Amino acid sequence: GQQMNSSTGKTNGTGCFILIGIVLLGVFIHGLVRYFSDKPLYEEAHTAFLQGDCDTAEPVYNEIIQKVHIFDFGKIKANSKVESSYCDEFTFATNSQLMFIYDFTIEHPENPLIEFVDDEAAQLLESIGETEEYVTVLNNDACINEIELVKAGLLVEENALLLYKLNCAKFQLWYGESDSAFKFLEEILEEYPQHSVAKQLNESFKNDTVFCSLTQQMSESSVFNKDVNNLANIFLDCAENYTKQNEFGLAAKVYDSFLINFPEHPDVESVNLLLPDLLIKAARASGSGTIERPNESGWAPEGIARVVIQNDSPHDLRIVFSGPDARIEIIPACETCMDYYAVGPIYCPEQGPIGTFDLTPGEFEVLVETTNEEDVVPFTGTWDFPGGKAFYSCFFIVTTTVY
The missing domain is CATH 2.60.40.1120 (Carboxypeptidase-like, regulatory domain)
Incomplete structure (x- = not known):
C-alpha cells in the first residue's frame, strides 16, 4: 500500500510542475506578443516625444500603460510611464501662461522636453493675435521679468521677443501702468523699426484705440518725434476711431491735444470744425x-x-x-x-x-x-x-x- 501511495505522489508533483511550466510559458508568450504589438506603438509615441509633440504621444502612452504587462519586455510600459509623466509636466506648463513655462524650466531642469520651451513660448505669444488673451498669457508678473525669461531661453526668437513686448504694452495698460506700457512701445520702434511686429504696431495706431491713451507720452517722446507727420496722424486716427466708438470725450481730448502739439498742421481747421460737436456730444453722454x-x-x-x-x-x-x-x-x-x-x-x-x-x-x-x-x-x-x-x-x- 505504501508503494502505491508513493507512486501517486510523484505523479501529482510532476503534473504540478508541468502546469506551472505551461502557465509560465503562456505568460512568457503573452509578454512577447504584447512586446511585439506595443513596440511599434511605443516607437511612434517616442518619436513624437523626441519632437516635443506630446499631443500625439500622450494618447499612445496611455494606451500602452492601461494594458496588462506581466513581463515588461524592453521596459516599454515603464518607459511609457516616465515619458508620459514628462509630457504631463510639459503640457501643464505650456498650456496657458508664460510664467508657467518659466517655472517649468526652474523646477524640472531634468525634463528632456525643456529644449522645446522656446518654441512653446513663441507659439503661446503668437496665439494671442488680436484677442485679449494677453491678460491670461502674461499674468503672474511676466511683464516685469523679461530678463529672467530671456535667461531661461523663452524669448530666443526675435519675433517672440517683440510679440512679448507688444502684448506686455497692452497688459501693462490694462493693469494701469501706462509708463511701463509706453516703454515697451518705444523699445519696439527704436530697436526693431523694420520688423513685422513694429509694422503691426503702426497698423494698430491706424485701426484701433488700444494705445490711444498714450498720445501725451508719444508727443513727448524722441522716438515718436522722429517722424512728426506720422505722430500727427496717430493723433488724428485715434480721435477718429474714438468717435466711431462713440467715445466722444476721449476723441475731443485727443483733438484738443492735437491742436496744442501741431498748431501748424494742415488739418487744424477741420479739427476746429469737428471739436465743438464732439464736446457737446460728450457732455450729453455724461448727463448734462x-x-x-x-x-x-x-x-x-x-x-x-x-x-x-x-x-x-x-x-x-x-x-x-x-x-x-x-x-x-x-x-x-x-x-x-x-x-x-x-x-x-x-x-x-x-x-x-x-x-x-x-x-x-x-x-x-x-x-x-x-x-x-x-x-x-x-x-x-x-x-x-x-x-x-x-x-x-x-x-x-x-x-x-x-x-
Whole structure:
C-alpha cells in the first residue's frame, strides 16, 4: 500500500510542475506578443516625444500603460510611464501662461522636453493675435521679468521677443501702468523699426484705440518725434476711431491735444470744425443739464445773430457752439463773484466779464461748462437764432448737497 501511495505522489508533483511550466510559458508568450504589438506603438509615441509633440504621444502612452504587462519586455510600459509623466509636466506648463513655462524650466531642469520651451513660448505669444488673451498669457508678473525669461531661453526668437513686448504694452495698460506700457512701445520702434511686429504696431495706431491713451507720452517722446507727420496722424486716427466708438470725450481730448502739439498742421481747421460737436456730444453722454435759449435783448446787424453772455461765476466758462458756425469760446472768471448754495439770484448779478459772439443765423447745439471743475454739471441746449437780433444771458453756479 505504501508503494502505491508513493507512486501517486510523484505523479501529482510532476503534473504540478508541468502546469506551472505551461502557465509560465503562456505568460512568457503573452509578454512577447504584447512586446511585439506595443513596440511599434511605443516607437511612434517616442518619436513624437523626441519632437516635443506630446499631443500625439500622450494618447499612445496611455494606451500602452492601461494594458496588462506581466513581463515588461524592453521596459516599454515603464518607459511609457516616465515619458508620459514628462509630457504631463510639459503640457501643464505650456498650456496657458508664460510664467508657467518659466517655472517649468526652474523646477524640472531634468525634463528632456525643456529644449522645446522656446518654441512653446513663441507659439503661446503668437496665439494671442488680436484677442485679449494677453491678460491670461502674461499674468503672474511676466511683464516685469523679461530678463529672467530671456535667461531661461523663452524669448530666443526675435519675433517672440517683440510679440512679448507688444502684448506686455497692452497688459501693462490694462493693469494701469501706462509708463511701463509706453516703454515697451518705444523699445519696439527704436530697436526693431523694420520688423513685422513694429509694422503691426503702426497698423494698430491706424485701426484701433488700444494705445490711444498714450498720445501725451508719444508727443513727448524722441522716438515718436522722429517722424512728426506720422505722430500727427496717430493723433488724428485715434480721435477718429474714438468717435466711431462713440467715445466722444476721449476723441475731443485727443483733438484738443492735437491742436496744442501741431498748431501748424494742415488739418487744424477741420479739427476746429469737428471739436465743438464732439464736446457737446460728450457732455450729453455724461448727463448734462438742459438750458434754454437766452431771451432777445435787442437788435443786431442784418444777417447776424448776436449772443451776449455774462460770466457771473468765479470760474472760467467755456461756451461751445455747433451749427452754421463752429465756435469754442472762453469767458474768464468773475473775480468778485461767488458760487450760490441751493438757491441762485432772481436776476443776473451783472458783475462779471462779458463775451459777445456774432453768429450766422440758424439752429445751434450749445454747451456751457466750466473749464476745470469736473464736479460742475455742464449744460447743453438747442438754440435757434434768427438774424438781426441780439440775445443776452448770464451764468452763475448754484451748488447743492449730494447724498
